[in-house]
Amino acid sequence: MPQQTQQKQRPRSFLVGTQDVWEGGDYDQTYTVTNAQGAIPWALQATGWLRGLYLLLQGTGLTAGTVTADAPFNVFSNIELDDVNNEAIFGPFDGYTAFLTNKYGGYYYFDDPATSSIFNLSGTTSTNNFTFLLYIPLEIVNRDPIGAVASVNNTASLTLRMSLNATTTLFTAPTGTLAVRIRGLQDFYWEPRRADKQGRPISPEPPASGTTQYWTQGSLAIAGAGTINSQLITGLGYPFRTYLFLLRDAAGSRAAGEGNWPDPLVGLKFEANMMISNIPKLFWQVMMARQLQYWAATMDQRGAGLIPGKENGVYGLFFNDDFFRNAVGGETRRAYLVTSPGSNFIYNGNIGGAGNLYSIVNYIAPGGGVQARQNTAALTGGQ
Numbered sequence: 001m002p003q004q005t006q007q008k009q010r011p012r013s014f015l016v017g018t019q020d021v022w023e024g025g026d027y028d029q030t031y032t033v034t035n036a037q038g039a040i041p042w043a044l045q046a047t048g049w050l051r052g053l054y055l056l057l058q059g060t061g062l063t064a065g066t067v068t069a070d071a072p073f074n075v076f077s078n079i080e081l082d083d084v085n086n087e088a089i090f091g092p093f094d095g096y097t098a099f100l101t102n103k104y105g106g107y108y109y110f111d112d113p114a115t116s117s118i119f120n121l122s123g124t125t126s127t128n129n130f131t132f133l134l135y136i137p138l139e140i141v142n143r144d145p146i147g148a149v150a151s152v153n154n155t156a157s158l159t160l161r162m163s164l165n166a167t168t169t170l171f172t173a174p175t176g177t178l179a180v181r182i183r184g185l186q187d188f189y190w191e192p193r194r195a196d197k198q199g200r201p202i203s204p205e206p207p208a209s210g211t212t213q214y215w216t217q218g219s220l221a222i223a224g225a226g227t228i229n230s231q232l233i234t235g236l237g238y239p240f241r242t243y244l245f246l247l248r249d250a251a252g253s254r255a256a257g258e259g260n261w262p263d264p265l266v267g268l269k270f271e272a273n274m275m276i277s278n279i280p281k282l283f284w285q286v287m288m289a290r291q292l293q294y295w296a297a298t299m300d301q302r303g304a305g306l307i308p309g310k311e312n313g314v315y316g317l318f319f320n321d322d323f324f325r326n327a328v329g330g331e332t333r334r335a336y337l338v339t340s341p342g343s344n345f346i347y348n349g350n351i352g353g354a355g356n357l358y359s360i361v362n363y364i365a366p367g368g369g370v371q372a373r374q375n376t377a378a379l380t381g382g383q
Contacts, residue, residue, distance in 0.1 A: 009201060013146065017192030017202035023047065024108070027184030031164055032177060036077060039162040039182065046094070046157070047188040049148040049206060050053045051139040052107075052152070052159065053081070054185040055083050059130040061179045064125035065171030069254060069300065072121055072130035073099035073113070075170055075180060078163040083134055083212075084153070090136050093217045095165075097246070101215050103308070104244055104292065104316050105362065106329025111135075112301075112308040119304045123171050128179060130170075135294070136160070140213050140364065141331060146379060147213050147364075148189060148206050160184070181327055206380055208378045210367025211240065220347075227266070230358075232345045235361035239336035239376050242328075242362035243317040245347075249355040256297065257313030262349030268317075269346040270337070284315055291328050333379040336364060340374070 027042040056212070068074065070178055076095030086127070091098070103112045113132045115118065120131040140147035151158060167178045192202050218234030234244075247257035252259045268276040288310055289295045290364060296309030319337045324330030347357070366378040377383075 004205050005319065008356065009202040009348075011203040012196060012207040013144075014189075014192055014206045016193070016196060016202045018048075018189040020051070021047070021190055022185055023190055024183065024185040027182065027262075029162075030181040032355070033164045033167050033180050034177060035074070036166045037164055039164055041162075042184055044151060044158045044160070044186065044293040047151050047186055048153045048191050049189040050151040050158070051142070051145070051148050051187040051297050053136040053138075053185065055134045055136070055350070055375060056185070057130070057132055057134065057184045058181045059170075059178055060128060060181075061126055061177045062123060062129045062167070062171060062174050063126050063176040065129075065167075065174035065176075067121055067364070068169065068170055070094075071170040072132060073134070074165055075130075076162055077169075079136075080160070080161050081205055082159045082358055083149075084158065086159075088214075089138070089149075089158075089212060090215050091184035091217075092359070093215075095134075097358075098134060098136075098316065099218055100246070100311065101137065101245060102240060102360070103311065103341040104314075104318075105137055105327070106136065106242070106318070106320055106327075107137050108329075114269065114300075114302045115304065115308045116305045118305055119302070121302055126176060137215075141212070141333065145189075145206050146208055146333070147211050150205075150209075151188065152191075154353075192323070194254045196279040208367045211379060212344075212365045212367075213362060214238075214365065215360070217361070218359045220312075220353045220359070222351050222353075222357055223350055224354045225260075225350075227348070227350045229346065229348045232347055232359055235363040236343050236345065237340045238363040238365055238373050239319075239379075240317075240361065241320050241336055241361050243337075244250050244321075244360040245315045247313045247351070247355060247357040248358070249353055252301075254311070256353070257355060260352030260355065261313070261315065266348040266350065267346070269344065269348070270339075271344055278332065285310055290315060291318055291326060293327070300307075311329065312358060322356060328348070333364075334383070335378065336376055338374050338376060 080091030249256035320331035322335040
């Protein structure tokens with residue numbers, strides 16, 4: 001009679017054997033930003049499994065000035081997080097775009113940096129010209145968790161690179177000297193225990209290990225008022241989680257971009273099917289308010305404790321709202337839009353004036369290398 005083999009015990013969740021850790025003190029630098037300049041790169045120390053980074057920014061020293069539309073987030077002319085091969089995971093783009101990834105990314109319930117409890121923005125006091133917290137996301141969903149990045153080697157580290165704009169980009173007619181203090185904090189899981197108290201094995205790594213989310217940006221030049229019917233290429237070849245459109249006029253104004261937005265948008269076509277067809281601008285605004293809980297009538301809301309509103313010139317497609325209350329961030333990862341490098345993704349609309357249409361894309365690279373980049377089953381346990 002053949003011997004019966006003992007069934008291998010399935011490991012328990014990675015989360016059983018670890019804890020979430022907040023670690024500050026790794027980066028603390030102050031810059032005088034009268035003129036644009038590069039910041040000292042932050043080479044991250046090995047921690048375990050990195051969930052994300054926080055940047056606390058405080059600007060002081062101005063005695064007068066009028067804030068610009070993208071302030072204070074446009075303190076960064078460029079921000080990017082590079083992996084161990086110096087390939088960008090987050091960025092490169094400016095600070096306002098980084099702000100949009102927080103506001104529309106669906107990582108936290110109250111996630112608008114411009115209306116958080118600590119936010120401040122003033123051009124008339126030297127004690128606090130601005131304060132805000134910016135998040136750089138790596139983990140996609142925390143309940144599994146998916147997307148945390150291994151950070152276990154100090155000789156091959158992730159690096160955050162930043163450049164700062166001149167004071168006159170943030171404030172018109174400023175007086176005084178603006179000093180910007182940047183403090184960095186890592187959010188990570190420590191290496192898990194091998195077994196629980198009863199000796200049952202614990203998974204040594206998160207599900208779909210190696211899965212990475214990216215935030216990147218592309219742009220389409222708009223020569224003048226009229227109908228465009230153009231292919232969008234940014235991020236194609238990977239599953240889309242979030243897709244934001246940002247329209248600026250030729251002078252860079254988002255308010256004018258809002259006015260220039262097609263009403264209705266004739267269509268957004270993916271492959272042979274229409275995803276959007278003849279959608280009035282007001283309808284899209286209401287749908288975004290429902291998905292994001294941003295229901296203030298005023299756009300570009302800035303102030304601690306205010307009800308958030310839509311950003312001027314910004315419209316979004318969200319493929320991560322299929323799980324809880326149809327809310328962005330309530331996701332099973334089954335509804336991501338799977339694209340191919342040659343996918344037709346066509347924007348068709350009558351834009352009101354010259355400018356630039358930016359595509360800000362959050363796409364997912366499932367673990368397993370290039371050959372697995374469209375394998376969303378790896379993100380859902382095969383379901």
